[in-house]
Amino acid sequence: MLRFILTRVSLVIPTFLGVTFLTFLLIRLVPGDPIEVRVGERGIPPERLLELRHELGLDRPLWHQFLDYIGGVLQGDLGVSLVTRNSVFSEFVTLFPATLELAALAMLFATVVGLPAGIIAAVRRGSIFDHGVMGISLTGYSMPIFWWGLLLILFFSVGLGWTPVSGRLDLLYYVEPVTGFMLIDTLMAGEYGAFWSALHHLILPMIVLGTVPLAVVARMTRSAMLEVLGEDYIRTAKAKGLAGKRVIGLHALRNALIPVVTVIGLQVGTLLGGAILTETIFSWPGVGKWLIESINRRDYPALQGGVLLIATTVMTVNLLVDVLYGVLNPRIRHSR
Amino acid sequence: MKRILLGAGLGVAATLALAAPAQAAKTLVYCSEGSPENFNPMVNTTGTSFDVSLPVYNNLVQFERGGTKVVPGLAETWEVSEDGLTYTFHLRKGAKWHSSNDFKPTRDANADDVLWSFNRQWKKDHPFHKVSGGAYDYFNDMAMPDLLKSIEKIDDYTVKFTLNKVEAPFIANLAMPFAAIQSAEYADALQKKNQIDKIDQAPIGTGPFQFVAYQKDAVIRYKAFEQYWGGKAPLDNLVFAITPDAAVRYAKLKAGECHIVPYPNPADLEAMKKDAAINLMEQEGLNVGYLAFNVTKKPFDDVRVRRALNMAIDKKAVVDAVYQGAGVPAKNPIPPTMWSYNKEIEDYPYDPERAKKLLAEAGFPDGFETDLWAMPVQRPYNPNAKRMAEMMQADLAKVGIKAKVVQYEWGEYRKRLQAGEHQMGMLGWTGDNGDPDNFLHVLLGCEAARPGGSNIAKWCYKEFDDLVVQAKRTTDIAARTKLYEQAQVIFKEEAPWLTVAHSVVHMAVSKNVVDYKMDPFGIHRFYGVDLKQ
Numbered sequence: 102m103l104r105f106i107l108t109r110v111s112l113v114i115p116t117f118l119g120v121t122f123l124t125f126l127l128i129r130l131v132p133g134d135p136i137e138v139r140v141g142e143r144g145i146p147p148e149r150l151l152e153l154r155h156e157l158g159l160d161r162p163l164w165h166q167f168l169d170y171i172g173g174v175l176q177g178d179l180g181v182s183l184v185t186r187n188s189v190f191s192e193f194v195t196l197f198p199a200t201l202e203l204a205a206l207a208m209l210f211a212t213v214v215g216l217p218a219g220i221i222a223a224v225r226r227g228s229i230f231d232h233g234v235m236g237i238s239l240t241g242y243s244m245p246i247f248w249w250g251l252l253l254i255l256f257f258s259v260g261l262g263w264t265p266v267s268g269r270l271d272l273l274y275y276v277e278p279v280t281g282f283m284l285i286d287t288l289m290a291g292e293y294g295a296f297w298s299a300l301h302h303l304i305l306p307m308i309v310l311g312t313v314p315l316a317v318v319a320r321m322t323r324s325a326m327l328e329v330l331g332e333d334y335i336r337t338a339k340a341k342g343l344a345g346k347r348v349i350g351l352h353a354l355r356n357a358l359i360p361v362v363t364v365i366g367l368q369v370g371t372l373l374g375g376a377i378l379t380e381t382i383f384s385w386p387g388v389g390k391w392l393i394e395s396i397n398r399r400d401y402p403a404l405q406g407g408v409l410l411i412a413t414t415v416m417t418v419n420l421l422v423d424v425l426y427g428v429l430n431p432r433i434r435h436s437r
Numbered sequence: 438m439k440r441i442l443l444g445a446g447l448g449v450a451a452t453l454a455l456a457a458p459a460q461a462a463k464t465l466v467y468c469s470e471g472s473p474e475n476f477n478p479m480v481n482t483t484g485t486s487f488d489v490s491l492p493v494y495n496n497l498v499q500f501e502r503g504g505t506k507v508v509p510g511l512a513e514t515w516e517v518s519e520d521g522l523t524y525t526f527h528l529r530k531g532a533k534w535h536s537s538n539d540f541k542p543t544r545d546a547n548a549d550d551v552l553w554s555f556n557r558q559w560k561k562d563h564p565f566h567k568v569s570g571g572a573y574d575y576f577n578d579m580a581m582p583d584l585l586k587s588i589e590k591i592d593d594y595t596v597k598f599t600l601n602k603v604e605a606p607f608i609a610n611l612a613m614p615f616a617a618i619q620s621a622e623y624a625d626a627l628q629k630k631n632q633i634d635k636i637d638q639a640p641i642g643t644g645p646f647q648f649v650a651y652q653k654d655a656v657i658r659y660k661a662f663e664q665y666w667g668g669k670a671p672l673d674n675l676v677f678a679i680t681p682d683a684a685v686r687y688a689k690l691k692a693g694e695c696h697i698v699p700y701p702n703p704a705d706l707e708a709m710k711k712d713a714a715i716n717l718m719e720q721e722g723l724n725v726g727y728l729a730f731n732v733t734k735k736p737f738d739d740v741r742v743r744r745a746l747n748m749a750i751d752k753k754a755v756v757d758a759v760y761q762g763a764g765v766p767a768k769n770p771i772p773p774t775m776w777s778y779n780k781e782i783e784d785y786p787y788d789p790e791r792a793k794k795l796l797a798e799a800g801f802p803d804g805f806e807t808d809l810w811a812m813p814v815q816r817p818y819n820p821n822a823k824r825m826a827e828m829m830q831a832d833l834a835k836v837g838i839k840a841k842v843v844q845y846e847w848g849e850y851r852k853r854l855q856a857g858e859h860q861m862g863m864l865g866w867t868g869d870n871g872d873p874d875n876f877l878h879v880l881l882g883c884e885a886a887r888p889g890g891s892n893i894a895k896w897c898y899k900e901f902d903d904l905v906v907q908a909k910r911t912t913d914i915a916a917r918t919k920l921y922e923q924a925q926v927i928f929k930e931e932a933p934w935l936t937v938a939h940s941v942v943h944m945a946v947s948k949n950v951v952d953y954k955m956d957p958f959g960i961h962r963f964y965g966v967d968l969k970q
Contacts, residue, residue: 137848139482142816142866143578143879143891144851153572184474186569186634195653251684259691266689269655272466272676278652384680386655393681394472394654 102427109423113416120412121174124405125167128396134159135183135399157183170405179409180402182395189406193388197410198281199269200380200387204372206303207311212365215315219322219361223330224349234323238316246375250309250382257305264305267384271298306383310375314368321364325357332356359426366422370415463968464674465950467961468686468695472654472679477637478614479558479576480569487614488961492646492659492675493535494617497526497551497596498608502965503954505723505775505871507612511546511643512596521603521912522586526551528594533664534620535647537639542622546643548590553621555588565624569637575615579869603910605917606872613870614960618643645670645964654679671951671967690715690945696968697953698945699961703761703820709945718944720955721765723772723868725876726818728809728829728935729894734860736805743932745795746861747785749836750829756938759825763943767936769925771876774957775868776914777921782929784936792836804837810854810862814847817959818865818940825937826863854893862893863937871957873921878905881928896933 136145136153145153154160158169173180179189215238222234258266269283270276274295276286284303287296329335330353338348377389384390388407395403473486476493499510512526528551534542557565558573559582576582584607586599600607610616623641627633640648645667646659657677661670678695680686683702687709689695701709701717709717730737730746737743752766768784771777796804811826812819819825826842833840840861845853854862869875879885883902885892901924908920928934944961946953951967 132846133848139574140848140851141482142851142864144855144889147889149577156571183570186475192653251688254685254688259688262692266692266694267680267685268678268694272464272656272678272694275650275658382682382685384655384678384682384685386653386679390654390681 105427106424109420113420116416117409117413121171121405121409122167124408125170125401128399128401128404129163131396131399133399135401138397138399174409179406182403183400184395184398184403189402190410192391192403193407193410195278195281196386196388196391199283199385200373200376200389202282202284203303203306203310203379203385203387204369204376206307207372207375208314208365208368210307210311211314211318211368214311215318216322216361219319220326220349220354222319223323223326226327231323234319238319241312242316242320244312246309246312246378247382249312250305250379253305253309254382265298265302267302267382269299269302269385270295271302274298306379306385309382310372310379313371313375314365317364317368317371318361322357322361325360326353329353329357363422363426366418369418373411373415462673463671463970464676465672465697465963465966465968466676466678466695467697467963468680468689468699469657469677469961470679470683470686470700471681473657475569475637476640476648476651477569477619478617479554479573480571480637481614482574484959484961489657489677490617490640491614491644491960491962492964493640493642493644493648494619495532495546495643496612496614496616496618497528498612500612500871500956500958502962503956505609505957507608510612511551511618515608517912521605521910522600524598524600524607525591526596526598528596529666530594532643532666533662534623534643535641535662537641537648539635539639540623540626540641542620542641544622546618546620547593548596549593549621550618551596552588552590553624554616554618555585557619558615559585559588564628565633565636568633573615575613575869579610579613579615581610603912605909605912606870606874609870609872609875646675667964670964672963675963687945690947693947696947696950697961701943701945703763706762706943709943714948716946716948716950718946718953718955719941720957721772721774722817722940722942722959723774723871723957724818724865725767725770725772725939726764726816726863726865726937727767727770728861728863728937729854730933730935731857731860731862731893731895732933733857733895736799736801736807737860739799740931741795741799742801744785745792745799745836746833746838747932747935748788748795749792749838750832750935751787752784752935752937753787755825755828755832758828759819759821760938760940761820762941763820764938764940767939768929770881770928770934770936771873771921771925772868772939775871775873775876777873777918777925779922779925781922782925784929785932789832789836796836796838801837804833804839806839806841807860808843809833809840810843810845810850810859812847812863813844813850816865817867817942818938819863820940822863855889855891857888857893857895859893864893868958873917874905874909877921877924877928878909881933882906894933896931898927898931898933901927901931 136150182189182192218234222231225231254266257264274292276290276292276295279286279289283299287299335348335353338352376387377392380387380389381393392404392407471485473489474481476490478487478490496510497512498507501508511529511532513529515524515526517524532546536542557563558576584600584604586601589597591597620641624636627635645662645665647662649658649660651657659675661673663669680689683700686698687701687705690698709715730743732738756764756766768782769779809826809830812822830840830842854864866876866880879891881892882905883897886895886897904920904924908917911917942959944955949969951969953966956962
């Protein structure tokens with residue numbers, strides 16, 4: 102088992118280096134450096150430009166900058182944002198709980214709705230419900246997040262007035278951030294009104310971000326269930342005279358869940374990617390919105406650090422899923 | 438699901454219950470478009486970051502609310518010496534500093550603070566010079582290092598600025614956001630605690646609103662400063678809810694989650710006009726978008742060609758299509774909201790036939806080939822340069838001119854235009870200090886016509902230049918107005934540019950908001966604004 106884990110971890114290292122290198126290079130391929138995007142019509146005198154470039158270390162050859170950066174990263178130093186002059190790591194840590202809270206709820210939403218929908222669709226294969234679920238999930242999967250978010254805002258927030266348009270908390274409340282998770286912080290502060298307000302603010306972004314994973318979970322559950330339902334042992338269980346619910350809930354679902362759990366693990370990447378758009382629409386102060394602004398301002402350290410930390414999160418989750426999977430299913434462990 | 442809805446209902450009930458006692462306090466919510474870099478206008482260049490620091494700070498002098506006129510700020514009065522080189526400011530007594538959990542001021546604002554604030558930007562060995570990046574772009578752009586000879590404290594409430602040369606717009610420069618006054622005492626306290634970065638993160642000022650808290654990328658909170666020297670603001674609290682998407686800002690305004698919304702989508706303007714709960718305000722921006730003819734290159738060295746092009750392009754059609762109601766055709770190089778704008782000037786009419794005749798006279802009966810440079814980015818004075826270039830191209834083809842549209846990456850584009858590589862190039866300008874000098878001398882003077890200078894027509898015309906240089910050396914506004922009016926006449930005759938448009942800026946304001954005034958500089962100010970209860 103230890104060997105299995107070590108092999109998995111060693112595979113993470115090249116991915117980590119690759120991500121660092123690609124982000125480093127890609128943002129530098131975008132025309133305009135951090136100084137030039139700030140300058141307006143007036144332009145900047147060449148000597149001043151050189152001076153500022155020198156201060157930011159942008160006048161050194163690329164490989165030199167990259168090695169410096171990697172050196173810093175290995176010592177746990179992600180650098181300082183060129184815009185706010187705060188440490189990239191501390192900015193990330195301030196904003197990440199908001200993204201995590203949203204992503205966790207979106208995943209919960211996707212699982213709680215997607216799993217039963219997939220099961221029922223499989224059991225009632227070919228029925229109107231089945232076609233409905235499959236049709237809706239295909240639509241959900243193809244829905245552009247931006248458009249979907251605006252549509253929900255216009256309908257529920259502006260039209261019906263049921264949910265707030267954007268933000269994390271009603272402006273009447275001010276809760277000092279402790280963990281950064283609004284639901285937890287409001288409870289810790291004993292502000293129940295604020296807790297409800299935070300929950301209220303989570304509904305629409307959660308639905309928007311959870312839509313794609315929901316579609317994936319529903320479809321995956323359905324196909325896994327269909328496969329399992331055709332197995333001999335299910336027929337045997339039925340022949341033994343077991344109740345239908347027991348066959349599906351106990352015998353079929355357990356086995357069908359294995360691929361579904363993997364898919365849920367893989368959705369972490371999709372969720373964090375989708376968070377970038379969702380956060381922009383809902384003015385959600387998480388890392389997604391922060392990354393977009395970093396691109397616009399060519400804030401190299403913030404962008405590189407942010408992408409790296411997100412990639413690390415995704416890799417860690419995938420690693421955990423892999424290990425867990427190995428624990429659950431010994432065949433995987435031995436085949437590597 | 439039932440439980441969730443019930444929960445949501447409870448949430449609303451709780452919010453309302455809390456809202457009831459809080460109703461006495463007036464809180465204005467402004468849905469701002471982005472996050473600030475920090476809270477110091479000295480080191481920033483964007484409107485977004487000026488907006489968040491203006492409530493907190495005062496300058497020696499400031500622009501009147503909704504205008505470009507300079508009025509007293511922390512300086513109650515000032516006088517200029519006969520030779521125009523010395524400015525003596527008499528500071529207001531009893532201007533209080535804000536306090537916070539970390540800092541309790543022991544004295545009022547005085548000359549030490551003024552010296553401290555200017556020296557921070559000016560002197561490289563100042564202990565705070567490097568804080569927040571230390572790039573004082575505006576201080577440098579307004580040529581302060583060349584202009585300032587010395588700043589002296591005469592007594593606690595008198596400061597004397599001595600200049601190296603006469604510069605009439607100097608007073609207007611001091612009203613720009615970068616010239617804010619920070620507290621020297623606060624700086625000392627932070628230095629002792631080894632927390633100098635905090636000066637720009639947790640600002641202490643003398644302004645009408647006191648900074649309370651900033652939740653990164655989400656909310657900025659201020660409360661009215663009770664002891665403000667100008668009297669407490671009618672509002673009690675001011676909140677910036679950071680909302681980057683324009684469609685979402687509009688949705689928040691409709692749902693009553695904010696009171697004032699900047700930068701609406703042009704596509705939403707019609708609906709906003711019809712909405713009875715919204716007051717859609719508009720104002721010509723302090724800007725101009727133009728097409729410059731490089732007069733150092735043939736055939737644009739011939740004034741007849743430049744005039745012909747002014748008549749060959751259907752300006753109104755271009756402005757209607759590109760600005761979609763958010764722009765007005767421009768006839769002068771300065772915007773109509775600026776003092777000395779010459780109303781008497783008549784623009785060239787759209788007349789392709791006369792254009793053809795003029796071109797024939799100039800020796801181009803069959804037209805010619807040229808390039809037409811267009812910005813690759815959206816700018817406040819031109820939302821879509823590419824589209825504008827294509828429309829101009831079509832109009833020019835009608836008089837026989839074949840124009841090739843050229844685009845570069847923004848930084849490269851600006852650099853090449855300033856070097857004078859183009860024949861025809863689009864650009865524009867947004868005013869910094871509300872002074873005509875900031876347009877006429879900076880964009881059209883001989884000094885700026887050098888390679889690398891911002892006069893991209895490379896037009897150096899002695900008669901014009903004499904007028905704007907003389908106006909720079911005159912401190913009397915009435916005399917300056919005459920000089921600038923005359924300069925605009927010459928500009929129109931010589932036609933180094935095709936003046937295209939001044940953009941129109943819109944603000945969507947809830948009907949509950951009382952006395953919000955749009956600012957010609959495009960900055961958003963909230964002192965003096967009130968809410969109906």
